[in-house]
Amino acid sequence: LGMSHDGQWMDEEESSPLREEEAEEEDEYEGLNHMYCFEGKDYSKDPSSGDQSSFEHLLEEQLAEFQRGTAEGRALRHNAGASLSVALRVPVRKRKPLTEEELALRRKRREETAAKKARMQEDMKKQQQEKKQQKKMAWWASCGYRSLCLQCVDSDEEEDDASSMCSTDSNATDIHYVMGDVTHPHASKGDAVIIHCVDDSGRWGRGGLFTALEVRSDEPRKQYELAGKMKDLDLGNVLLFPIDDKQSRLDGQDQLALIVAQQRDKSNNLSGILLSALDEGLKKIYIAARRSKASVHLPRIGQSTKGFNWYGTERLIRKHLASRGIPTFIYYHNRAARSTPQTVTGTRGDDSNRPGDETQVPGPSAPSHSSGSAELPSFMKGVHVFFYNIPASERKRLSRYLITYDGDEEDIMSAEVTHIVAEVENNIHKQELQDLVLQYTEAVPVQKAWLESCFSKQRQVNIIHFLHPLR
Numbered sequence: 001l002g003m004s005h006d007g008q009w010m011d012e013e014e015s016s017p018l019r020e021e022e023a024e025e026e027d028e029y030e031g032l033n034h035m036y037c038f039e040g041k042d043y044s045k046d047p048s049s050g051d052q053s054s055f056e057h058l059l060e061e062q063l064a065e066f067q068r069g070t071a072e073g074r075a076l077r078h079n080a081g082a083s084l085s086v087a088l089r090v091p092v093r094k095r096k097p098l099t100e101e102e103l104a105l106r107r108k109r110r111e112e113t114a115a116k117k118a119r120m121q122e123d124m125k126k127q128q129q130e131k132k133q134q135k136k137m138a139w140w141a142s143c144g145y146r147s148l149c150l151q152c153v154d155s156d157e158e159e160d161d162a163s164s165m166c167s168t169d170s171n172a173t174d175i176h177y178v179m180g181d182v183t184h185p186h187a188s189k190g191d192a193v194i195i196h197c198v199d200d201s202g203r204w205g206r207g208g209l210f211t212a213l214e215v216r217s218d219e220p221r222k223q224y225e226l227a228g229k230m231k232d233l234d235l236g237n238v239l240l241f242p243i244d245d246k247q248s249r250l251d252g253q254d255q256l257a258l259i260v261a262q263q264r265d266k267s268n269n270l271s272g273i274l275l276s277a278l279d280e281g282l283k284k285i286y287i288a289a290r291r292s293k294a295s296v297h298l299p300r301i302g303q304s305t306k307g308f309n310w311y312g313t314e315r316l317i318r319k320h321l322a323s324r325g326i327p328t329f330i331y332y333h334n335r336a337a338r339s340t341p342q343t344v345t346g347t348r349g350d351d352s353n354r355p356g357d358e359t360q361v362p363g364p365s366a367p368s369h370s371s372g373s374a375e376l377p378s379f380m381k382g383v384h385v386f387f388y389n390i391p392a393s394e395r396k397r398l399s400r401y402l403i404t405y406d407g408d409e410e411d412i413m414s415a416e417v418t419h420i421v422a423e424v425e426n427n428i429h430k431q432e433l434q435d436l437v438l439q440y441t442e443a444v445p446v447q448k449a450w451l452e453s454c455f456s457k458q459r460q461v462n463i464i465h466f467l468h469p470l471r
Helices: 012-032 049-070 084-088 100-143 155-164 208-216 219-229 275-292 310-320 392-404 427-439 448-457
Strands: 175-179 192-199 238-242 254-262 295-298 328-332 384-388 419-422 444-446
Touching: 175 310, 192 275, 208 219, 219 238, 219 254, 238 275, 254 275, 275 295, 275 310, 310 328, 384 392, 384 427, 392 448, 419 427, 419 448, 427 444, 444 448
Parallel strands: 175 328, 192 254, 192 295, 295 328, 384 419, 419 444
Antiparallel strands: 238 254
């Protein structure tokens, strides 16, 4: 309604002076209401001469402190030892230099801490494995399943047998190489253990030794598939069981040892023979064969598999079996017997359907044979070839042509070998090939292109352009 003073209404003429005073006070307050106003004083204007001199004095004192701290008068940014705490007078705790004993003690504590942490992780992993094993054992008990796997080798037993192990580098070998059927061991007396390598899928294979074992006994497929269902096919496991249900010997028992030495992934891709798993399996078989005083009979393990390494496989067999006094026999097929189809019977002397080799099926690349055809040239006569690190399909093709032209393929390295046909992919292959050449000086290491050139030109060509540079 209007302005009042002391409880009385004021006219417009009387209230106008008061309004002007209030407006002036507001303008003055707004003029001092900014960031440079402090305690009613405006610092937004130029500093006074006194303030300027005080600021310069502070800068001089700080510069003097920095120079005393650096001790050489250099700028702070060029001296790594200078610190702002010197100028700002911040108390600094000086570190005492450690002696050699204290440093050694610190290293020892760190190593102990790392070792303790590793032990804790190992114990935790072991506990998890024990819980998993207990759960599996409870499942097996509920299903009435009894594992046929051999137990792990104790360290004490390994130490007891260490004295009986001979050098694996010795030229003299205790392995016996025989021609025959590995499913019918050449053991006149005593027990015999037949070794076969399988994968961890639990699916029984077809052809080769899988079919030959099914003809010999119903147990191999039954026990292997059962172990697969019960998750008892870890790498390195060995299933050992007798196979005398169809055929047997009066003076001994035949047993089959299935070594889980291959892996099959979810895409159904099969790995080659894993030497670490084979090594673990052969250790277990040695203990079992020694206790029962049994001989061991093997096919050429890993033949026609991916990354086939017979040199390493043979060393493991000699290391864990032959050199420790276990009678060890490796079986090869009779090439002459394969040319004539025969029927598998239950007699022990039958060597038909040789397990371990793939069936020779003539294909487009195989040379044809007929009774009315002209006699084939024999320009490869006297050539004995040992294939090293050649893929199975390629080796089969080359060996067909080699035999057709009166050459010969040697399954094992011997003094009769004249040529080593090899593919060198890395330094390991090169070193193994050098060892073979040093051991058998008459054998010449050549590339597979040499054979292909001989076959295409229908004569033996000079090997000078096909030699492997081993040095």
